[in-house]
Amino acid sequence: MNLDEAALRHAYETMRLMRIFDETGRREFLAGNLPGFIHMYCGEEAIAAGICAHLTDADYIASTHRGHGHCIAKGCTIEDMALEIFCRRDGLCRGKGGSMHIADLEKGMLGANAIVGGSAPLAVGAALKIKTRGDSNVAVAFIGDGASNQGTVFEAMNLAVVLKLPAIFAYENNGYAEMTGVDYHCGSGDIAARAGAFGMPAHKVDGTDYFAVHEAMAAAVEHARAGKGPVSIECVAPRWYGHFEGDPQAYRTKEEIAELEQTRDPLTLFRERVMAESTLTEADFAAIDAAVSERIEAAMDAARKAPLPEPADLYTDVYEVYD
Amino acid sequence: MAKITMREAINQAMRLEMARDPDVILIGEDVAGGRGCPVDDKEAAGGVMGVSAGLYGEFGAARVIDTPITESAIMGAAAGAALTGLRPIAELMFADFFGVCFDQVYNQAAKFRYMFGGQHGAPMVVRTMVGAGMGAGPQHSQAIYPIFAHIPGLKVVLPSGAYDAKGLLIQSIRDNDPVMFCEHKMLYGEEEEVPEESYQIPLGEARVVREGSDVTVVALGRMVHLAVEAAGELEEQGISVAVIDPRTISPLDVDTILDSVEETGRVVVVDEATPICSMASEIASMIVSDGFSSLRAPIRKVTAPHTPVPASPVLEAGYAPTAASIREAVEAVYNYR
Numbered sequence: 001m002n003l004d005e006a007a008l009r010h011a012y013e014t015m016r017l018m019r020i021f022d023e024t025g026r027r028e029f030l031a032g033n034l035p036g037f038i039h040m041y042c043g044e045e046a047i048a049a050g051i052c053a054h055l056t057d058a059d060y061i062a063s064t065h066r067g068h069g070h071c072i073a074k075g076c077t078i079e080d081m082a083l084e085i086f087c088r089r090d091g092l093c094r095g096k097g098g099s100m101h102i103a104d105l106e107k108g109m110l111g112a113n114a115i116v117g118g119s120a121p122l123a124v125g126a127a128l129k130i131k132t133r134g135d136s137n138v139a140v141a142f143i144g145d146g147a148s149n150q151g152t153v154f155e156a157m158n159l160a161v162v163l164k165l166p167a168i169f170a171y172e173n174n175g176y177a178e179m180t181g182v183d184y185h186c187g188s189g190d191i192a193a194r195a196g197a198f199g200m201p202a203h204k205v206d207g208t209d210y211f212a213v214h215e216a217m218a219a220a221v222e223h224a225r226a227g228k229g230p231v232s233i234e235c236v237a238p239r240w241y242g243h244f245e246g247d248p249q250a251y252r253t254k255e256e257i258a259e260l261e262q263t264r265d266p267l268t269l270f271r272e273r274v275m276a277e278s279t280l281t282e283a284d285f286a287a288i289d290a291a292v293s294e295r296i297e298a299a300m301d302a303a304r305k306a307p308l309p310e311p312a313d314l315y316t317d318v319y320e321v322y323d
Numbered sequence: 324m325a326k327i328t329m330r331e332a333i334n335q336a337m338r339l340e341m342a343r344d345p346d347v348i349l350i351g352e353d354v355a356g357g358r359g360c361p362v363d364d365k366e367a368a369g370g371v372m373g374v375s376a377g378l379y380g381e382f383g384a385a386r387v388i389d390t391p392i393t394e395s396a397i398m399g400a401a402a403g404a405a406l407t408g409l410r411p412i413a414e415l416m417f418a419d420f421f422g423v424c425f426d427q428v429y430n431q432a433a434k435f436r437y438m439f440g441g442q443h444g445a446p447m448v449v450r451t452m453v454g455a456g457m458g459a460g461p462q463h464s465q466a467i468y469p470i471f472a473h474i475p476g477l478k479v480v481l482p483s484g485a486y487d488a489k490g491l492l493i494q495s496i497r498d499n500d501p502v503m504f505c506e507h508k509m510l511y512g513e514e515e516e517v518p519e520e521s522y523q524i525p526l527g528e529a530r531v532v533r534e535g536s537d538v539t540v541v542a543l544g545r546m547v548h549l550a551v552e553a554a555g556e557l558e559e560q561g562i563s564v565a566v567i568d569p570r571t572i573s574p575l576d577v578d579t580i581l582d583s584v585e586e587t588g589r590v591v592v593v594d595e596a597t598p599i600c601s602m603a604s605e606i607a608s609m610i611v612s613d614g615f616s617s618l619r620a621p622i623r624k625v626t627a628p629h630t631p632v633p634a635s636p637v638l639e640a641g642y643a644p645t646a647a648s649i650r651e652a653v654e655a656v657y658n659y660r
Contacts, residue, residue: 012382060407094440110406111439115430121396122431125403125411130346132385132409139403154428155396162391303472317441318475320499323527 001211001277010275011053011210012285015045015267016292018046018069021078021278025068025085029245033304035087036098037134040071042212043208044174046266047196047235047261048073050213051140051170054221060108060126060139062119064172065100066239067112070142074109076102082303096317111239117150119143120169124156127165127230138224140168148191157198160230169195172207174239176293179251195232199323207235209265211273238264324518329375330511332485335448336492337375337412339521339596341382344410347437347496350388351397355379357389364395371416372452372491372511394424398449402432405445410496412452418505419462421470432501433476446499448492453481454545454595455627455643456509460634466544466596466627471503472573472605478502478526483547485515487570492525498526507545526639527574532585535565538653539583542566542593548592549563553649562657572602580606581614588619589656593641598626620659623652 022040029038041048044066052061052073063070071081076092084091085099092104103111110126113119120121123141130137143153148171160167171192177185188194196202201223205212213235220231238260244250249257274280327335341347354375356368369376379387390397401413415421421428428449434446451525455464467567471479478504480495482488489507495502532547534556541548547568554564565583569576584590590610592603610622625644633639 016564062403077593092440093438093442096440097438099437103442105406105439105442110403111435113431115426118426118431121399122403122406124396125400125405126352126407128388128400128402129404129407132346132404152395152399155393155400158391159393159400163388183341218547249326284375317437319436319478322478322500 001273004047005278005280008280009284011049012270012274013288013292014049014073015210015270016288017072017078017296018045018048019267020292020296021072021081021241022068024300026245028300028304033158034085034099036100037086037244038099039244040239041066043240043260043264043266044172044227044237045069046210046213046270047170047207047237048142050210051217052125054217055138055140055215057106057108059137060110062110062123062124062126062139062141063112063149064119064142064144065112065114066144067100067102071102071104071109071112072158075107075310076104076109077245079302080104082299083110083306086306088303088306089309089313090306094313116144117147117152120153120156120186124160124167127160127167128163130166130246131163136225138166140166140170141170142170144177145171145173145186145191148194149185157195157200157232158228160170161199164227164229166224166227167230168224169230170182171195171232171234173234173236176239176243178243179247181251192232192234195234200230200232202232202234204234204236207237208264208269210270237266250285324341324516325549326484326514327517328507328512328514329482329488330372332489332517332634333374333492333506334376334378336489336496337378337380340493340496341378341386346408347410347412347414348386348388348404349375349378349414349470350390350401352390355384355387355389370414370620372499372508374511394420395427397467398424398427399431400429401447402445404426405432405447405501405626406435406443412445412448412450412496415449417463418451418453418467419465421467428501429474429477433474436500437476438622444499445501448502448504449493451505452508453505454507454509455639458639461631464632466594468503468505468572469596469601472602476500477573478571480504480526480571481544482506482570483544483568484513485517487530489517490522491526491570493521493524494526497523505544506641509545521549524570526571529567529569529576529579531565531579533564533566534566536586537563538589538591538657539565539567539580539648540593540653541580541590542568543572543602544595546593546595549644549646550592550649552646553653556646556650557653560568562653564653565596575606577609577613580610584610584614585617589659590618590622591625591649591656592622592651593625593644596628597629598624599629601626620656623656625649625652631658
């Protein structure tokens with residue numbers, strides 16, 4: 001653990017923001033305040049936090065339908081995100097994207113994506129832009145275990161290898177593709193090995209361990225920034241909730257979920273290790289928790305009360321010019 | 324002014340824009356010349372039809388990019404690159420192949436601007452080959468652009484010749500939204516007078532190819548030439564036929580069509596695409612809605628039948644409209660009451 005106290009605080013705060021943002025968002029969804037769907041990231045926070053710790057606004061990420069955590073890790077402000085999941089006029093996407101399409105291009109966040117497997121070719125495109133301009137940035141595609149079987153992802157990996165692009169394929173193996181377990185849906189059973197067979201370095205780490213993700217990503221970023229081509233990292237971190245909120249999860253037991261919360265909570269694991277190996281204390285974490293909760297309640301409250309889009313907004317931003 | 328082919332005109336448009344703007348790149352299968360590094364730059368094939376010949380030698384591998392056969396990745400990479408600042412020209416060799424990659428175009432590129440609340444669009448051009456006529460069969464001959472026109476966020480261009488192709492492609496590359504640029508494979512070798520310098524033709528402006536006062540023929544792509552041929556023959560019979568080439572089907576220049584219909588009151592719409600949910604239907608429907616009071620006869624559509632494109636030249640000859648079938652339709656609306 002070679003991170004300084006500020007980095008440790010930032011990592012924890014980022015993960016805590018993800019956790020509380022989604023739990024509070026779920027509460028609002030169940031109360032009928034959010035349209036559409038909401039996909040919970042709980043259990044997977046260390047992945048986005050560990051990956052994005054190495055990125056700046058000039059690097060890119062392309063995300064998934066389960067994208068709130070990625071947004072937070074990439075620096076989107078939670079106040080703007082809250083407005084968007086409430087589909088309010090002043091949200092990041094003016095209420096036209098909603099939970100599954102939050103994007104913030106100034107932060108290099110190329111959008112959550114409601115097409116499973118949609119992120120990978122887009123990240124390859126961002127990496128192509130980086131290489132064409134001669135920059136040393138990277139583009140990351142977050143890809144679920146379900147999306148790992150999509151042809152778009154295979155094509156994206158191959159093209160990134162062929163063109164030697166600074167792309168990083170961050171697989172989030174959360175155990176389930178919608179309702180279907182990875183042991184059933186992934187033919188080879190090994191996402192990392194399959195990615196490696198495309199001709200790139202392929203890491204596999206415990207995605208509930210912030211430090212393991214952080215370390216693998218450090219190596220990946222160094223490789224990609226040096227112009228050596230793409231890298232993949234499979235991060236294994238089971239999700240705590242269903243595919244979408246409202247999924248009855250008949251495909252797994254309550255005991256499985258309870259055990260995950262008891263033994264595989266990335267925030268608990270982080271706290272315990274950091275308290276054992278640094279000067280941060282229980283009180284430090286409690287203070288972060290309190291501040292995060294307060295900030296998110298305020299953001300959700302403001303979003304709930306924020307103005308709705310105007311009816312005429314339906315027609316804007318289809319094209320820049322069309323006549 | 325020199326006469327050049329539509330193939331050369333498209334090549335000129337790309338060359339001029341690539342020289343003008345370093346953010347313009349060309350990506351696709353064999354667009355450089357195969358394997359990304361031709362033995363001799365000057366001999367680089369420049370795509371299966373030679374449309375991008377010479378660009379690799381001039382702009383290099385960083386900007387003229389050969390890919391594997393990987394249409395989803397080509398379209399997605401173009402969309403991602405466009406979203407982050409480049410102006411890619413992505414070549415989808417045959418438009419028929421949209422079936423293996425269209426998600427990246429219609430769910431991603433076409434929706435960025437709207438879905439992201441106006442933050443950024445996808446300034447990319449998909450150049451793709453359409454149309455029957457060379458016996459290429461059911462999966463290499465379709466005119467499926469009405470599907471593109473159905474998608475909000477896409478613009479769809481359908482040049483009928485070299486002059487329009489050059490000006491429309493330059494305009495399309497500079498457009499800040501995704502443009503599907505549909506090149507009819509049977510027009511690549513057709514010559515027209517084309518200025519050497521750069522010029523732009525706005526998207527959404529039809530061309531009145533031929534003035535006429537009795538019947539309006541709206542024809543798309545290669546059909547424009549057949550319509551002009553039919554109009555010449557009809558003139559000898561004393562029927563004055565206006566021919567309008569919309570040039571872009573999204574946006575569609577409704578006003579130019581309606582102005583002509585107001586004068587003639589009789590309309591034939593000609594397209595090589597299949598008839599159901601087609602541009603021919605769309606244009607006819609628009610005229611009925613917005614030009615009803617001008618109409619003096621039912622609108623006739625001359626299209627391909629609702630079948631795949633056959634490979635047999637004998638069958639294919641009966642597939643697309645002909646000057647004769649256009650003439651027959653014009654006579655029918657002209658003689659209606």
